[in-house]
Amino acid sequence: MITGDLPGLTYMVRPQITPLHVFKSGGTAIGSRNVAPLARCPSWPSNVTKRLLSDSGHPEGTAQDANASKDPFDDENTKLAYKSALRSGDVVVKTTGKNESAPFWQFGSLYLRENCPCPKCIHPDTKQRIVDTFSLSLRVKPENVQSNGADDVHITWSDGHESTYSWKWLAAHRGNLKPTIKSRDVKPNRLPRPFKAYDPQKSNPYPEVVYEDVMCKDTAVLEWLENIWLWGFCFVKGVPVNPESTKALIERISFVRHTHYGGFWDFTADLTYKDTAYTNEYLGAHTDNTYFTDPARLQLFHLLSHTEGEGGKSLLVDGFAAAKALAKENPGFYNTLSLSRHPWHASGNEDVCIQPSVTAPVLNIHPDTKAVYQVRWNNYDRAPKTKWHTSEQKDWYKAARAYNNQLTKSSNEIWTQLQPGTALIFDNWRMLHGRSEFTGKRRMCGGYVNNDDFISRLRLLKFGRQSVLDNLGNTRGWQQRDNPYSIY
Ligand SMILES: [Zn+2]
Structure with a gap:
């Protein structure tokens, strides 16, 4: 029997x-x-x-x-x-x-x-x-x-x-009856692309630039964008406390990216858009747009007012630093998170069900540089994976749990209290963001910037147009600092 x-x-x-x-x-x-x-x-x-x-x-x-x-x-x-x-x-x-x-x-x-x-x-x-x-x-x-x-x-x-x-x-x-990841797929660890990690333990000053400089000098825009590329985030001080000036600040990089949530946003916490980001609850660290084929690269927040309450601290966690720590802790886990591709979705509003055209892993390896260049981490928006062998499921859940442990270590959390007049911008392909619960009314504005427009602006400012043109698609020398392709 x-x-x-x-x-x-x-x-x-x-x-x-x-x-x-x-x-x-x-x-x-x-x-x-x-x-x-x-x-x-x-x-x-x-x-x-x-x-x-x-x-x-x-x-x-x-x-x-x-x-x-x-x-x-x-x-x-x-x-x-x-x-x-x-x-x-x-x-x-x-x-x-x-x-x-x-x-x-x-x-x-x-x-x-x-x-x-x-x-x-x-x-x-x-x-x-x-x-x-x-x-x-x-x-x-x-x-x-x-x-x-x-x-x-x-x-x-x-x-x-x-x-x-x-x-x-x-x-x-239903699960696949055979594993889909072949042993030949498992390559030695591909660490994240070059970056600098802000250590929350050391309480060094945050990377920051001044609004007025950014608005009138391209050198200040370059400094701003280099900070974002290198550190994953940057504050902008002295921003006039209104949505128009905030939008103008974003447009110093490029146009604001539109999504099904709109373009430049200016909202007070409510449930107009059916997404947990629009409530006042605690929001664990995550990346946005995991459900897009091309997630927004940058996101900028500017708190315009917070009245009749408190809380709502902003959280940033460096997904690359946590991934590097994971690779050290268990290289197998790191490989699993880079090889296992997942579906993601945004289906909160009746008229949309957005899913990326290509399933994507948590740690995305760049096919040319072979480095991890993009993190997708959002347990709210991860859709159930299909064609998945149960042994691979087990491996992935263990690996994801270990990565989650890294990401939620208090020593890796950068907590800041946003103030009207200081905007925060971060690299959404690397930094996870969240916020603590809050009471009262919060008016926040901000917007997304596309990857391609951010990278174009940064490369042109840093290397000059001629060098960018001379090195179009030059992935061969991407490690060399004078190659515009070293920024991607
Ligand atoms: Zn249930």
Whole structure:
């Protein structure tokens, strides 16, 4: 008996039509209709398949079907893989076999748990993940799996949480039966591109420039942009406290990038836009625009007023410095975060569901310089990855947790209290930002700048137009400081 050999495991059988058969180990059928409990089936799962087919009356189950004699479970490797899946403690769904793309589906327990669609785990308005993946146990297990009818599956987890998944969702998100990352993909660690990290422990002065200088001198713009490139952020002092001057400041770099949230923004905390950034709650450190194929490179904030309350400190965390520390702690984790590509999304407003054209890793390696040049870190906007082998899921969750530990170390957090008159700009491809909870009314303005426009402006100011033209696309000498391509 498979169930007798494998005590304590939970799996279920997906129906071809109805009825739905969900089995728990030990031969007890839970929520099954019109079918004998698994305990009465002979020992191999293929028999379960046949029984299901005949019970459901599906034509694929008849002897006339040419494929009917080809049961995937006749194959030894499939049998072994299935047995091993059951042993792993993952949630396993046995499909009806014939004419299915896979004889069984396997879901990592943590993967299913963190992608629970209930309103405590996914914000009903913003559609962002609100369950903290990194607070969930790595060893979370299903305690009970049962069907609530033909359309969904209900799981009670070892942490007491209850989740319901539709079969459609499960079909789309089932794990791959083979790992997708090949050993040849694993290259020696590619550290982040050259940068300087601000050490919050040392309380050195922050990189800063003066508004008036930036507005009238290109040399000051260069100094400003070099600070952003090198340190990842820079303050601008003496900004007139109004949205017009703030917008003019951004436009010293380039035009403000428009998104589905608008262009230059000027808002007081409310839920006009369905995104957690627009509330007054604590906001953990993250990068913005993980859901764009081309996330905005720069973001500028200017606090115009804060009345009738307090709090709302700004948080910056250097994603490159944390990645470097992670590589030192565990090179395998660093590799995992650079190789595992993820979908991301912004689906809060009814008329948008934005997803990057290319799935993207947390640590993005530049194909020419071979250095990590872009960080995507936003647990709210990370979508459930598909075609993912459960062993790779486990590796990734461990690696992501270790990176999260680096990112949330208080010694890596740069906390500042924004003041009217001081704007903060940062490199959104590197620095994570967040803020503490606040009370009262906060009016904040700011905007995004595209990568290409920022880099163009910086290269031209730093190297001059002729040198930039002479070195168009010169990735060969990107390490040389006089090559405009050393800035990217
Ligand atoms: Zn939930």
